[in-house]
Amino acid sequence: MTEPQLRDATLLVYANKQDVPGAASAAEVSAELGLPSLRGRTCFLQSCVATQGEGLYEGLDWLSAKLNAA
Incomplete structure (x- = not known):
């Protein structure tokens, strides 16, 4: 994400496994x-x-809201 080519990129990250103890x-x-x-x-x-x-x-x-606003 620090690359100049990605300056306009939108990033969604999922923190999965939130139900697992110790996650x-x-x-x-x-x-x-x-x-x-x-x-x-x-x-x-x-x-x-x-x-x-x-x-x-x-x-x-x-993500949809961000992309539609762009």
């Missing part, structure tokens, strides 16, 4: 990926439990 929290995943340091970039981290469908639509709704 890294969304904040921990965000910090590990360095998302807070991506100043001026459009990115979002959505916690989810993919096997149960939790959080999947919320992430896609965010």
Whole structure:
């Protein structure tokens, strides 16, 4: 995401397995990926439990809204 060619890219990251004991929290995943340091970039981290469908639509709704606004 730090490459100049990606300056207008929109990034959605899913923090999956949030139902598993000991799973890294969304904040921990965000910090590990360095998302807070991506100043001026459009990115979002959505916690989810993919096997149960939790959080999947919320992430896609965010992405859709961002892409439609562009």
